Every structure is written in structure tokens, then in C-alpha cells.
Amino acid sequence: MDEQNSCLRLSMNEFVGTGASSRATQETDKKLADQYAPVLNYFNDVIFLIDPSGRFVFVNKASEQRTGIPAERFTGRHFLEIIDPVYHEFAQSSFQKAIKGEKVPPIEMERETELGENVTLEVSWTTIHEDGVPVALLAVSRDVSDRKRAQEALRRAADELEVRVRERTDDLLKANELLKEQIKERKLGEQGLKKSEKQLKLKTRKLEESNIALRVLLKRRQEDKSELEEKVLSNVKELVEPYLKKILRTRLTEKQNAYLSILDSNLREIVAPFTRRLFAKFMNLTHSEIQIANLVKHGMSTKEISETMGLSNKTVEFHRDNIRKKIGIKKTKANLRSYLLSLQ
Numbered sequence: 001m002d003e004q005n006s007c008l009r010l011s012m013n014e015f016v017g018t019g020a021s022s023r024a025t026q027e028t029d030k031k032l033a034d035q036y037a038p039v040l041n042y043f044n045d046v047i048f049l050i051d052p053s054g055r056f057v058f059v060n061k062a063s064e065q066r067t068g069i070p071a072e073r074f075t076g077r078h079f080l081e082i083i084d085p086v087y088h089e090f091a092q093s094s095f096q097k098a099i100k101g102e103k104v105p106p107i108e109m110e111r112e113t114e115l116g117e118n119v120t121l122e123v124s125w126t127t128i129h130e131d132g133v134p135v136a137l138l139a140v141s142r143d144v145s146d147r148k149r150a151q152e153a154l155r156r157a158a159d160e161l162e163v164r165v166r167e168r169t170d171d172l173l174k175a176n177e178l179l180k181e182q183i184k185e186r187k188l189g190e191q192g193l194k195k196s197e198k199q200l201k202l203k204t205r206k207l208e209e210s211n212i213a214l215r216v217l218l219k220r221r222q223e224d225k226s227e228l229e230e231k232v233l234s235n236v237k238e239l240v241e242p243y244l245k246k247i248l249r250t251r252l253t254e255k256q257n258a259y260l261s262i263l264d265s266n267l268r269e270i271v272a273p274f275t276r277r278l279f280a281k282f283m284n285l286t287h288s289e290i291q292i293a294n295l296v297k298h299g300m301s302t303k304e305i306s307e308t309m310g311l312s313n314k315t316v317e318f319h320r321d322n323i324r325k326k327i328g329i330k331k332t333k334a335n336l337r338s339y340l341l342s343l344q
Helices: 023-040 061-067 085-099 145-194 197-248 254-280 287-297 302-309 313-326 336-342
Strands: 046-050 056-059 107-112 118-130 133-143
Touching: 023 046, 023 056, 023 133, 046 061, 085 107, 085 118, 085 133, 118 145, 145 197, 197 254, 287 302, 287 313, 287 336, 302 313, 313 336
Parallel strands: none
Antiparallel strands: 046 056, 046 133, 107 118, 118 133
């Protein structure tokens, strides 16, 4: 059974019978099914039509293929019969609001597949009206597990970054306190010069040792910071962007596309400071050149960079040529990506 429809786990023997309904209701339901079936059967998503009482009017062929349950076994059954009871109250409330014409957000439900894997399903409602009267809800069920995992990976990366920053800040505060103490000792040593030149030399030597230790500590902090930035960049590229690309290749609603656009924009804002600092240390690149150099460093082709940044292939090639010129490899056979990786 397809993971997307793991919530429909009733066996063929369990899922039998139809609910009672009036002849008029049956005729209305049949009319709706006949009207929408030719269109909805072309979709790969699982799609249901549910009447105002909450009973199935129609399920498309994708649902039959992925659940193995014939459409007639759904017809007349209440939608709550196939949902985990833990979601009944929330699903019923959402359904009632939607059938009244109110805008409701998609419902997310976690289920366990027959293979023991947890998946997250997202069900979106759309109200169908005739002559201004709601006659049915169109429900679309999608597996959004990849998106949820991407969000969790991003949250973990952000938490780790926050912990690292806090630790490094504490180290810096301790180093500053140590420096203050050493400065205080130095002043005392200068005052004691009049009493003992030997004592002053001893204190001066101790201060120099402390300053050396402080410089080593500060240098290590900078190295840790650079390492952390690289790790965040790597995690975003390896743990987040692949899932974003997968999601973008699926059928998405306008609202989902908007959410993905916001997520992509926020990701770029998070990693942009790290990227700028990484390249600014070595060359005088423009903002666009820094972005393209970073994408080249991560193995993206001219075509992929063009699609990612919304630029033409010719424009990307122009920027790549400028980058080679500024870093001094324009007239050499050096590979741009290999050279950029060597700068880390």
C-alpha cells in the first residue's frame, strides 16, 4: 500500500456496507460523482468527494490503486471511519467549518505504514457550491513526510548553531574577564616598579604568557566559528536542499508554493552571512559573484545555477569568468570549483 494512503488501513473484509441515505441524497451524490469523475480520475493524488453529512460520494482511481479498496466500498461511508480516533474531533471541526464556506488550513495526520514507518499525511478541503449552496467537499490527501523531515533537520541545525554560539560567547566572556584581571595585575606591577625592578620583570613575563594564552584561545574560537559556519552550510546543502528539490517536483497548491518560496528565501538569508565571510577573506567579489561562487563550490553546473538564481546561462558564464579573473586563474587550466574548495 502506498505510504500516502496509510491511513486507509481497513481490510477488504472490514470495509463493507454503505450508510443509509435518502433517495434524493443518493441522486445528488450520483450527479456529483458523474460530474467530477472524468476530471478527478486523471490526478495521481488521492482525491475524495464528501457530501455535507460527511459521507463519501466519490473516490478517484488513484485511491483505488493505492489502497486496493474499490470505490463502491467507500461510497456512503462516513470519512471518520477511516481516520484514527485521535484525530476525530479536530477533523470533524475542520470539516464543519469548511462545509460552511470558512477557510480552513490543511489537516496533518501522522500514521504508521504496514512497514512500521511513520508518515505524515496532509488533507486539504475545498468546498463545492451549486447556486451558492455547499453541496460537497473535495478532499486531497498528500504525503508530506519529506517536507516535515526537512523542517525538522532545519530546526536541529538552528538549535545546534544556537548552542555553539552560546558556548563560544561564554568562552569570550571568560577570556575578557581573564584579560581584565591581567591588566589589573600589570598596573599593580607598574606601581611596584619603584620598589623592585625584579618583581616588575616577573609580573611582566606572567602578563606576556597570559596574553599568548588569550591569543591562542581567540584564534581557536575563530577557527571553531569558521568550522561551525561550514557545517551549517553543509547541513543545509545536504539535509535540506535535496528535500526542497523533491517537494518542488511534486504537485503543489499555490499556497504550498508560497510557503516553499518563503522557506527557500529564509534559508538563503540564514547561510548568506557565512557565505559572504567565507569568500570576502580571499577576493573582492560582488554579491552575485559570491552567490555563484558558493554554488560552484557545491558542485552545481551553469544550467543548475541559472535555474536556481533565475538568470540566463550567458549571465552565469559572465559572472564565472569575472570570478576566475579576480582570483587569478583566468588564463590557467585550473578548475574553478577545485580552486574555491582549496580556499577553505
